[in-house]
Amino acid sequence: MIISNMEEIPGKPVLRHLGVVQGSTVQTKNLFRDFGAGLKNLIGGELKSYTALMNEARHEAVNRMTREAVAIGANAVVNVRFATSTITGGAAEILAYGTAVVIEGGADG
Amino acid sequence: MVELWIDLILGVGIPLVLLVLGFVVGSWAERRHFRRLIENEEKLRGIMGFAIRRAPRDLDLAAPKLVTGSAVISVDYFKRFAAGLRHLIGGRVGAYESLFERARREAVVRMKEEARAHGADMILNIKFETVRIFGRQRGGILSVEALAYGTAYRTGHAGPQIPQS
Structure with missing residues (x-):
């Protein structure tokens, strides 16, 4: 399975x-993880737990997209885009979308 | 008299201490982050990134893979105060500009690290996205997430042919 954000696979x-x-996926922050992040409110810097959270969520979104593509018989997804929207209550929706295609020569390489 | 002093300490003293703490620790952390960014960017110089949509025809590109990198950076107490002041008169908010820059450059570094782990040496069609996450609602922390993503390739050594004279 090839996942790419280009229009075509060379x-x-x-x-x-x-x-x-x-x-x-829709994710909300973890209250317990947020505990340590409270200090960051004061001194700034990277919120590692949030970064990890968003990465997990994005991975899951890509996985779900990939599963859908496999289910309809694709061997690649091209032109993949990400979109994120925050909804009230400290939750964020992470969306991955793209065009499922069948390419020549299968997905290997 | 004692009550006045307590009021003064609570009302002025504590915010002042937080401001100084935010400024000293925050700007120290920021300088350190920028130094680390420069170091990492130097290490990843071998992986070229381009914002082009189509692959150049004269390159032998193999093993495409979507790579992403992201970083969530939060503001410190001092920056929020400075930005609040700036809000009154409008204009460029320098305090927040460095925040976005740090988040975005860190995102690029992480995207390139993922590409390197894949054995790639080129990333095409790089896109950026910036999200303001978990805003201030419910006592959340004002922070921005920068996301960088693109398609990583291993380039063949065929490359552009240099004509022999």
Whole structure:
């Protein structure tokens, strides 16, 4: 499975377009992890627990998108984009979307 | 008289201490972060990043992989105060500019590290996204997340051919 945010995969022409696939998760901060982050309110700096949280969420969104692509018989997803929106109550939605395609020569390499 | 002193300490003294603490520790941490960024950027110089949408035809590109990097950076007490003052008269908020810069450069460093772990040496179609997360609602911490992502490739050594004269 090739995941790319380019329009095409070099050297592997697109045989068939299968439409848009997407995956999303809604995450909220962990109150306990937030405890240590309170200090950061004062001295600033990186909120490592938030970075980890967003990374996990983004991974999960990409995984869900990939599963959807596999389910419809794609071997690559191109033109992948991320979008994030914060909804009230300290929660964020992370969305990954792209175009599922069948490319020549399979997904290896 | 005693009550006045207590009021004064609570009302002025504590915020003042927080301000000084925020300024001293915050700017020290910021300088240290910038030094680390320069170091890491130097180490990752071998991985080239481009914001182009289409792959150049004369490059042999293999093993495409979506790579991402992100960093969440929060403001310190002093910066928030300085930005609050700036809000009154408007204009450039220098205190927050460095915040975005740190987050974005850190995101690029992490994206390149992921690319290097994949054995890639080039990233194409780099995109940036900035999110203000978990705002101030419910006592949250004002912070920004910078995300950088792109497609990493291993470039063949075929490369652009240099004609022999």
